[in-house]
Amino acid sequence: xxxxxxxxxxxxxxxxxxxxxxxxxxxxxxxxxxxxxxxxxxxxxxxxxxxxxxxxxxxxxxxxxxxxxxxxxxxxxxxxxxxxxxxxxxxxxxxxxxxxxxxxxxxxxxxxxxxxxxxxxxxxxxxxxxxxxxxxxxxxxxxxxxxxxxxxxxxxxxxxxxxxxxxxxxxxxxxxxxxxxxxxxxxxxxxxxxxxxxxxxxxxxxxxxxxxxxxxxxxxxxxxxxxxxxxxxxxxxxxxxxxxxxxxxxxxxxxxxxxxxxxxxxxxxxxxxxxxxxxxxxxxxxxxxxxxxxxxxxxxxxxxxxxxxxxxxxxxxxxxxxxxxxxxxxxxxxxxxxxxxxxxxxxxxxxxxxxxxxxxx
Numbered sequence: 001x002x003x004x005x006x007x008x009x010x011x012x013x014x015x016x017x018x019x020x021x022x023x024x025x026x027x028x029x030x031x032x033x034x035x036x037x038x039x040x041x042x043x044x045x046x047x048x049x050x051x052x053x054x055x056x057x058x059x060x061x062x063x064x065x066x067x068x069x070x071x072x073x074x075x076x077x078x079x080x081x082x083x084x085x086x087x088x089x090x091x092x093x094x095x096x097x098x099x100x101x102x103x104x105x106x107x108x109x110x111x112x113x114x115x116x117x118x119x120x121x122x123x124x125x126x127x128x129x130x131x132x133x134x135x136x137x138x139x140x141x142x143x144x145x146x147x148x149x150x151x152x153x154x155x156x157x158x159x160x161x162x163x164x165x166x167x168x169x170x171x172x173x174x175x176x177x178x179x180x181x182x183x184x185x186x187x188x189x190x191x192x193x194x195x196x197x198x199x200x201x202x203x204x205x206x207x208x209x210x211x212x213x214x215x216x217x218x219x220x221x222x223x224x225x226x227x228x229x230x231x232x233x234x235x236x237x238x239x240x241x242x243x244x245x246x247x248x249x250x251x252x253x254x255x256x257x258x259x260x261x262x263x264x265x266x267x268x269x270x271x272x273x274x275x276x277x278x279x280x281x282x283x284x285x286x287x288x289x290x291x292x293x294x295x296x297x298x299x300x301x302x303x304x305x306x307x308x309x310x311x312x313x314x315x316x317x318x319x320x321x322x323x324x325x326x327x328x329x330x331x332x333x334x335x336x337x338x339x340x341x342x343x344x345x346x347x348x349x350x351x352x353x354x355x356x357x358x359x360x361x
Contacts, residue, residue, distance in 0.1 A: 005159055005299045006081055010312040014292055014319065016175050022288035024152075024165040026281065027172040038179045039193050050130030050190050051125055056258040059137055061110045062145060063247030068102050069150040070239025070291065074298045075232065076219075077157035081299030085218055092154060093221035098240070099150050102210050103143045110139040118165050121259035130190040137194035144198045147205035151212060165212055171204035282331055285323045289316055314349040 005013050019166030039047045078086035152164035178264035212219050293316050300309045
């Protein structure tokens, strides 16, 4: 069920944990990429631009909640590494309550700012309605995404990165079929793309929950533990808030950039949206390594293996450099083919940093 990351050679331990996580991240990225591809091919360039223009808002909302979910589970990994099963259960219960409060707040807050934010970032009039239809569904059902992220983060906290991958692959494939059903079969446009995404994520969360209930007894708190604990709350927020703020600060910059980009019209938005999807896919290796090191450091810190943490960080830096070189080379070679998946009738030339320079029909 779990995987002890406090023993074995760090390189082998990190790669064994990271590779399933990388594949899972890629499939999770495909959720939004498939929406973009199908919308671009079968609804049109304006619809593609509408979905793309909401990317910064999604990053701001989902990134903040993702930072909180990852931060709350660091304490879980520390207690698992220390062999404190009782502490693991209490951490899970307290974290679940924090996440529930976060979902309620973020759902209400995001729905209240969507329209003003779309106007603030200069969303072109011709794509405004489609953009609102897409992002409003995503924000209404934040609980689907957050539930999967929290449950999968709990499994990763105890060293299990494979099971979330299996459920995510199934969910990503399901998302493709639901996209085709809602967009082509039912003609629901960008709203249908969002509905397919949240439904697929909800199913992935349910599957993770069923697995934990049946096989992950260490993650199941007793009923008397389901309450806020002052010390645990303080410790989880101490780690979660900086991670959430990291996403929030970064997303504020992307919102400013999006507002400037939207002034160039729907075609420019569609082009940059396609490039960003490709760039985001390439970056998943870095995100997977970061999540891996959170679990690795958490478990070893809980066990008091400080020197092993230093060795693991040096190993992770080397992995990061190698991955960056390989990923950069692949981007240089295959960027034209990758962008063709989104809108084959729009040709886009981009250099390696994925920013469009020439766009023409």
